[in-house]
């Protein structure tokens with residue numbers, strides 16, 4: 001059998017490509033997408049062929065990517081947002097300065113968070129003053145977590 005020459009193969013390739021392009025067609029050959037009505041509010045349910053689709057709304061949990069504004073917010077945002085969202089800290093029960101210090105220390109020592117020693121005080125200050133710690137009862141304790149111990153064993157902030 002004769003091996004086809006490079007020219008023959010190239011010619012066949014170009015032909016095949018042309019056939020594919022024709023099959024796809026020019027963009028304007030396709031029917032325009034159905035215009036979605038933007039003015040009227042979308043119906044809360046749609047029924048067709050025995051199926052009913054109903055719209056519903058859900059409240060997602062807090063999952064902000066940045067800590068809310070406040071003194072040293074820039075420091076905590078620079079150090080504490082790479083591994084988990086702020087909600088991890090913002091859903092903690094009201095903690096003392098020592099407990100926050102223990103948490104930040106754990107982030108650095110156990111999880112190897114790259115936090116400069118000079119930034120630790122500013123971070124703890126922010127955590128103590130952040131809105132969910134200030135407002136009484138606003139810091140929703142995680143389900144099952146106990147309120148922070150008042151006196152003994154306060155150094156264990158292992159969550």
Ligand code: HEC
Nearest residue numbers: 079080082083088089103104107111112113115157158159
């Ligand atoms: C290197 C990754 C990393 C960085 C950076 C980091 N964390 Fe964490 N953090 C973790 C991990 C891992 C957990 C544990 C998650 C779990 O238990 O599911 C955690 C958990 C927490 C918790 C939950 C309570 C606890 O003690 O487990 C808090 C609060 C927290 N981090 C605050 C911070 C703060 C504040 C910073 C900035 C100083 C920070 N994290 C930076 C990895 C990190």
